[in-house]
Amino acid sequence: MIAMIVRRFFQLIFLLFGISFLVFSSMHIAPGDPATMIGGPTASESDLEAIRNNLGLNDPFLVQYGRYISDVVKGDLGYSYQTRQPISEAIAIRFPNTLKLAIASIIIAVIIGIITGLISALKQNSWLDVTSTTFALAGISIPNFWLGAVLILLFSVNLQWLPVGGMSSPFYTVEGLKELILPAITLGTGSAAMIARMTRSSMLEVVKADYVRTARAKGVKERNVIWIHTLKNAMIPVITVIGLNFGVLLGGTIITEKVFAINGVGRLMIDAIAARDFPMVQGSVLLVATLFVLVNLIVDIVYTYIDPRIKFQ
Amino acid sequence: MPIAVKENQEQAVLLELKGVKKYFPITGGILKRKQGDVKAVEDVSLKLYKGESLGIVGESGCGKSTLGRTILGLEELTSGKIIFSGTEIQHLKRKEKLKFVKEMQMIFQDPFASLNPRQRIGHALEEVFTMHTNMSAKEKREMVIKLLQEVGLKEEHFDRYPHEFSGGQRQRIGIARAIALNPSFVICDEAVSALDVSVQAQVLKLLKVLQEKYQLSYLFISHDLGVVRYFCDRVLVMYLGNTVELGTVHDLFNKPLHPYTQALLSAIPRPTVHSKHKRIQLQGDIPNPADPPNGCSFHTRCPIAADMCKTEKPVWEEYEPKHFAACHFAGQSIL
Amino acid sequence: GEKGASSDPEKSDNGNNGKSNEELTLTYASVTDAVGLSPILMNDSASANITDHVYEKLFERNPNTMEYEPVLAESYENPDENTWVIKLREGIKFHDGTPFNAEAVKYTFDKLRDPATAAPRASLLEPVDTITVKDEYTVEIKTKYPYGVFLASLAHTNAAIVSPTADQKQDLMNSPVGTGPFQFVSWVPGDQIVLKSNPEYWGGEPELKKVVFKVVPEVSTAISMLQAGEVQFLDNLPTEQMKRIESLKNVEVQKVDGTPVYYFTVNHAKKENQDPEFKKALASAIDRDAFVSKLNGLGFRSDSVVGPKVFGYQDSADKAGTPYDVENAKELVKKNGYDKRPLKLLTANRGNFQLMAEIVQSQLTEAGFNVSIESMEWAAFLDSARAGEYDLSFLSWSNITGDGSELFYPNFHGDNVGSSNRAQYSNAEFDKLVDSSRTTVDQNERQKFLNQANELMLKNDDVVVMYHGVVTVALNNDYTGLVLDPNGKWDLSKVTRK
Amino acid sequence: MEPTVSIAELGIKKPKKKERNFIVITKRLIKNKLAVIGLIIIAIQICMAIFSPLLTGHDPIKQNLANSELPIFSEDHWLGTDNYGRDVWSRIVYGSRISLVVGITAVSLGLIGGIILGLLGGYYKKLDGIIMRIVDLLFSFPGILLAMLIIAILGTSLVNVAIAISIWSIPSCARIVRGSVLSIKEKEYIMAMKSLGASDFRIMVKHILPNAFAPIIVFATMRMATAILSTAALSYLGLGAQPPTPEWGAMIAQGQGFMWSSPHLTIVPGIAIMLTVFAFNVVGDGLRDALDPNMDIQ
Amino acid sequence: MGETLLEVKNIVTEFRTADGQLSAVRDVSFSLQKGETLCIVGESGCGKSITSLSIIGLLPSNGKITSGEILYEGKAIHQLPAQKMRQIRGNKISMIFQEPMTALNPVLTIGYQIREPLMIHQKLSKREAIDKGIELLKQVGIPYPEKRMNQYPHELSGGMRQRVMIAIALSCNPGLLIADEPTTALDVTIQAQILDIINRLKDEFHMGVLMITHDMGVVAEVADRVMVMYAGKKVEEGKVEEIFDKPKHPYTIGLLNSVPNVDDPDFELEPIPGSLPSLDEQISGCRFHLRCKFAKDICRIQEPPEFKLSDSHQVFCWLEGDN
Ligand SMILES: Nc1ncnc2c1ncn2[C@@H]1O[C@H](COP(=O)(O)OP(=O)(O)OP(=O)(O)O)[C@@H](O)[C@H]1O
C-alpha cells in the first residue's frame, strides 16, 4: 500500500508538470491580455507596457514558463497578477468552502443515490423503480443554475427558512449547516442521479450472484442478505462513481458557487480565467489535479477495504 | 487396432518440442520490477507423430493449456525449441508464421466463449478464408457451407448467432473453424470438457471421423482420463509444469510408473457399481506454481516420497520402450 | 434629474427593524470582488467603491452642480497655465495617525507616476512635470503643457491620497489607509470586505457604523438577498431584472441620468468603412428609440456622444445625429450593394451589449445588411476590438471624471489607436480639437472645442450613440441619505436610518 | 470405424426463424415502456428538427419589440415570445436542430477519440500507462479553459463547441472502453482469433469493439444528454451558439434574467432539454437491458 | 433406514418468461429416506437444479412451483411463509451449490460465513460459533482452520472453498443435504476427497443426501438410489445397481453408453443422437421419442405412464408396457 502511495506520488508529479505546461501554453494562446485586464479598457499603451514589463510578460514564453516552474519547485506558487496576493493564500481562503460544499453534497448524493438505487433495484420494474428512475433522470437533467434559483426562491425568499447564499459560519453551527443545505442539494442531485443509476445496475448484477443465493440457503434474514451480503459487493463500481464525482466537486463547481455566492475554488478559477490571471489559473488547476489524483488514491484504498481481493503491490 | 495401424507412421514426426519452458513473470513493487516467475511450463520435450492423438492430462493449473498455447505461439516462449515439419517456428515473425498458422489449429474448451457472440457463425467461418486466402465472396460462402456440412450442420445455420446453437453444435462450429484451412495438427484444449456426456460422445466421434479422413494429429488436452483413454494413442501426464509420465494409452493405464499417475487413475470415479477401486487419497493441495517445491515437485503430496525426493529433481527416463517417466521410484506402487 | 421610484409606505418585515438598537450597519452586494484597495494600483469599479470610502481626493466633482470642489484641498490657483499651486486642508489625519500634508500628496503622486510602480492609471498624471512641496500644506505642481483636464484628473479615484507611512510599512492593496469617512476592518478575498466608520473623520463621523461589501456574483441571487433582507443595497441594476426589483416592497430604487455612453461604431481602420454613405446607411437603419424602450428606464436617448451629464455637452447636439429612417437606409444599401458584403458585428457578452447586438443586428438585417454577430467574453473582446478584428461593434465609456476630454482622448484620439481607441478612429481635425480641449485651461474655451469635436463625429456618422446610461441603486427602505453620482459612484457617508 | 449415426442428424435443433440481431434488440426495447416513451420523444424531436419550417408559423429570429415577453398561450404564440418578441415555439423547434446536431456530433467525436484511446490502452499493455496518464490529464484540465482554448484557436462557432464538448467526453469514454477491452481481450474468442492468425487491428475492430458496444451505447446516450446540457453551460458562459441562432442552452441563459417577469423563457427550453435528456437516458437504459446477454436465458 | 425424510409429490415448476410460461420441472415425484443418498442424473438443462431449488425454496424470481407438494418429515414446506422457510434453510435442509468459486461471498471472511448459520439457527454466541466453525473446518479436512477463519475466499484453493461450502452446509447438522454438482469444477483428486467427506458425514449424522450430477462415475461412487431425468421429467428411478446393471429407459441406456470407460479400452461410445429439446418446444407423447431409436407410434402420441419393475425400480417408457 505504501508503495502504491509512493508510486502515485511520482505519477502525480509528472501529471502536474504536464498539466501546468498545458495550462500555461493555453493561457498564452487564448486571446485576452492580462495587462488590459489590469489596466482596464482605457489604459494607454505606455500604461500597458509598464504593466507587462512589471509582470515579465514580455519575456519569451519558455523563459516565463521556466521561471514559473522553478518557483513552483521551490514551493512558491507565485502572486496573482490582479490582486498581487500570494496564490497559495488565495486558494487557502477558498478551499475550505469548496471542501465543505463538496463533502456536504457528496453526502447528500450518496444517501439519496444509494437509497433510490437500492429501491429501484430491489423492486425492479415496479412503479417505485420507474418513479425513482424518473427522479434520478430529472436530477441529472435540471441545470444547476435553474434548480438553485428555484430553491432560493422557495426556501429562502418565500419561506425564509434558509439563507439565500454565502458561507460564513463554521459548518458545525446551525447557521453553518443551514448555509450548506441548498447548495449541497443543488450540487448533489446530479451526482445522486449517477450514483442511483450505478447502484441500481450494480445491485441488479450482484443479487443474481451465487453467493447471495448461498446466504439465503443459510437462512439469513432478507435484511441481512441485502445489507451484508449484497451491498458491499455492489458498492465497488459505485465507489468509482462516487470518487469521480467527488473529485470533480472538489475542483469547485462554478455555477453552484456563483448562484449561492459561495467563495470557492471553482469561482476563483473561472474569475482568474476571465481576468487572464495566469498564476492564479495555474495554481487552482494544479490544486484540482492534485485533488483529483488524491481522491482516486483514496478510492483505491477504500477498494481494498471493501474488496479483499483487490491488492496493491 | 488403431495402435497397430499407427505403428508404421511413427517415423513421420510432425512436431517436436525441445526443452520448452514458459514462465509468467510476477511483477510488483513501485517500479513494477519482476519479482519472480510462475513456472507454468517447465522443460517439456516430446515428439508428436503424424496422424496420432497425444493426450495431455494433469490437475488443473499444471500448465496444459499454457503448453498448448505456447506451441501455437499465442504465448511467447521463454526458452526451448518448437520444430514443426522440420522448421523451427518459435522465432518467426507474424508474417512468416502465417503459413504455419494454417497448419496448426486449436479447438477451445468453451465452445461458447470461443465464438464471438456478435458474429454470425457463417461470417466467423468466412473470416478465416478472408484472412488467409483471396477467395471471392461466393467461393467463401460455398466453402463455409461445405464445412458446415462436414461437421454435421446445415446451410441454414449460416446466418445464426452462436447463442442460437446448443453446446454440441457450437463445438462443431469450433471444429469447423479449426479444420477450415486443412491443418495437419489440431490442439484440442479441453475441447469436450464443457460438454455433457451425451454431447461429448457425439463430438468425440466427430473428431475421430475427421482424423481418419484428413490424417490429423491431435494434441488432446483433458483432465478426464476416461475420455483420454478412449480417444488418444499416447498420453502425457503433467504435474506443476513438469512432465511426469509419457506412454501409450495401454502402458500408462495398465502400468503407471509415476505415483501421481497412479493416484490420478485411482481417483477416477468409475461408472460401474461393482468393481469398487481402492482409491489413493492424496493429501493437501497443489503447491503454488510461483513457488514450486524443491526436488521432485510432487513430493509434498506423494505417499512414497523419500528424502531424496525433496532435494533431487528426478530425471526424465525411458523406463520401457516408449514409456517415459520422471520419478526416483518409478514403477513402485503406492497402494 | 433625479428620479426616485415610488416608495412603498409600508415597512417591510424583511428589513432591519430588529437591529434598531444596534450600530447601524449596511450590507452591499457586489457582483465582483475588489481587486485591491490601493488607489495607486487598482483600476476597477468594485475596488473603487471601497477606496472611495476609505481614501479621499484633492478635488471632487459635485454631482449636482458638476463643478469641481475641493476636498482634501482647500483651494488652488494657477499662477500660470502650467503651474498649479494647491493649498491643502489642515489638521487631517490618516487612519493610522499619520498627518495629512503636502509630503503625502507628493509621495502619492510620485508613486503613481513612477514607471516602476506600473500603476494602471499612471497616465492620469502624464502631463505632470514636477511636484514641489512649498510648505507643510502647499504643493506646487508644474505640467509639461497647459492641461485643461487637470482638476478632473485630480478628482479621479486613482488620484486619491494614501498614507505614506502606511504605504511603506504595509501593502495598501490589502490593508488600505486613507483619510476617508470609513476605515478598513477586514477583507476575506472573494467573500467580503468590512469597513467601519472613522470616528475622527474631519467631516464628522458617519452615522453608518459598519459597511459590509459582500461578493454575490449572481445578480438574481443578490436580488433575492435584497428581498430577503440579507443585503440592503445593490447598484448597477440589470435591465432584465428591473421589473422584479421595482416590485419588491422593501426596496426603493434610485435612478439618475448618468455619464456612461454606449455607442455603435464601425471599424474605422478599414477603408471601405469610411465610405460616408455606408456610415449614413448604418445610422439610418438603427432605431435607437425602439432599443431604449427595451432598457426598462435604464437608459435615455441623445444623439450626442458627450452626454448631458458630461462636461462639453450642448443640448444642440441631442438631435444632431442621422435620424432613424429605414427606407433611406434600404435605398442606400441597394444603391451601393452593401447587402453583398458580410459584416461581422463584434460584441461582448455582458451587460446590455448582447441586447444591443441582437436588436441592432435585426434592424440592420431589416435594412438589407448582411450582419452576423460574434460575441465574446470580456477579455477576448477587448483584445479583438483593440486589434481591429471586426467590422461593426459596440463600445462604451463610463466617464468617472465626467469630462468630455476624458471621453474623446482615450476612445477616439489617433494617438490611442492600437490601445484604448478600439474604434480605430483617426481624424486629424478631430484630434486637433481634442488636443486643444486638453491643453486649454479656460473651461469655456474647452467647452467649445469639445462641442465642435462632438458635432464633427455626429456629422460624419462616425459613431451612433445607442443610449446614455441611467445609473441606479436599490436601497432597503429602512435607509436613506445615499448620494448617487451620475458617474455611477455613490457615497455612503450620509446614510442614516429612516 | 464408420460412424454409426449419420453426422448430419446429430444434435441439430429445430431450425428457428431467422431473426436479425437488431430486430431482436428492437423487440426487446419495445417491451420496455419507458424506453418506448423515450424513443417517441426522440422521434418527435428528429421530426421537429427536420420539418421545422412546417411546424412553425413564425420566423425564429424575427424580432417584434412591441410584442415582447408575451406569456404562454398568447394568441398566435402558444408558447409566448421572448424579450425580443420572437416566437418561443419556433425557437424551440429550430433550436432542436442545433441541440441535436451538437449533441450527436459532440458525442460521436468524443466516442471516436475515446474508443481509439481506450482500445489502444486496453489492448496494448505498454501503451496503457501513457494513455491513462493522458486521460488523467484531460480529466483534470479545466473544461472551460479547454473550451476557451479551442474557441481561441478555432473561433466561437457551434462546431467548435461540439469539438470542445467531445474532448470533454474523451477521458470518460476512454476509461469505459478500456475497462471493457481489458475484460474482453481475455475472452477465449479473442484467443481463438489469434490462433487463426488474425491481426491486432482486425481483432480490435471486428471482435473487441462490437462486444464492448453495450457499455459504449449506454455511455453515448448518457453523454448525449450531458452534451446538450454542456452547450447550455457553455452558452451560459458565453461560448455557445451565436445570437440570434436559436439554441436551447442559450435560450435558458438569456431567459435567466427574466425568471421572475417571464418564467416561461427559462422553463420552456428547460423542459425541452429535460425531455431530451430523459429520452436519451431511458433509451440508453433500455438498450443496455436489451443488449444484456442475461436476457437471453428467458 | 426406512424413515422417510423428504417426499416430493408431482411438483411442477414453471418460469414466467418473455416467451410465456415455461415448465422446467414437469410432474416429478420421488422420496428420500434418512441416511440415504439419492442421485439425480440427466443431461445439462434437464431440470436437476431447478428440482432441488424448488425443494429449498430458492427458485429464481421468475420461477414458481405451480402444483404438487413437498413434504419434509411429513410436513408440507412448499408453501411456508418466508419467515418459517428461513428457519428451515441452513438448519434442517442445506445446500451445496454447483460453483465453489462463486458460491462464497468474496468480501466476507470464511469465519463470518461459517459463523452466520450457527448464530442464526443455533443461537450460539460469537465465541462459541468461532469454536464450532473451527471444529467444522477441521472435520472437512482443512489444514490450519484457525488461520482460515480470518481469510477471504480468494485466498483459498478451489478444493478448499468447496470444502468450506460443505462445512457451512453441515454446520447445523441438517437432516437433508442437497448437493448440486458439488465436484464438477474440481479435479479428480480433489473430487475424490470431497466425495469421501460427504459420504463420511452422511454416515456420521444419518443425513439424507440429494446429489445432483451428470457424471455417471460419481453416481456409481456415492448413490444408493438414482433418479434419471430428461427434459423436466423423471424417466427412470431405481437402486443404483438396478440403474447400472438393468437400465430400462433408452435414455438411461444412452447416457451410460456415452461415458467412455477408463477400464475398458475397447469400449465403443454410442452417443444419443440429437439434443435436448428446449423448454418451449411442444412435444407430444414421450418427450424423448424424437431421439429414441426404439420409438413406436404410441410414443409419439401418448405420454408413457409409470411402470413398476420392482419395489424400487420404476420407468416411464412404453417399451416396458410391452413386456
Ligand atoms: N497469463 C498468465 N499470467 C500469469 N500466470 C498464468 C497466466 N496464464 C496461466 N498462468 C498460470 O500458469 C499455470 C498453468 O496454467 P494453465 O492454464 O496452463 O493450466 P491448465 O493445466 O490448463 O489448467 P486447467 O486444467 O485449469 O485449464 C497456472 O498456475 C496459471 O495460474
Ligand SMILES: Nc1ncnc2c1ncn2[C@@H]1O[C@H](COP(=O)(O)OP(=O)(O)OP(=O)(O)O)[C@@H](O)[C@H]1O
Ligand atoms: N430463471 C429462469 N428462467 C427461465 N428458465 C430457466 C431459469 N432458470 C433455469 N431455466 C431453465 O430451466 C431448465 C432447467 O434448468 P436446470 O438449471 O434445472 O438444469 P440442470 O439440469 O441443473 O442443468 P445443469 O446440469 O447444466 O446444471 C433449463 O432449460 C434452463 O434453461
Ligand SMILES: [Mg+2]
Ligand atoms: Mg486449461
Ligand SMILES: [Mg+2]
Ligand atoms: Mg444445474
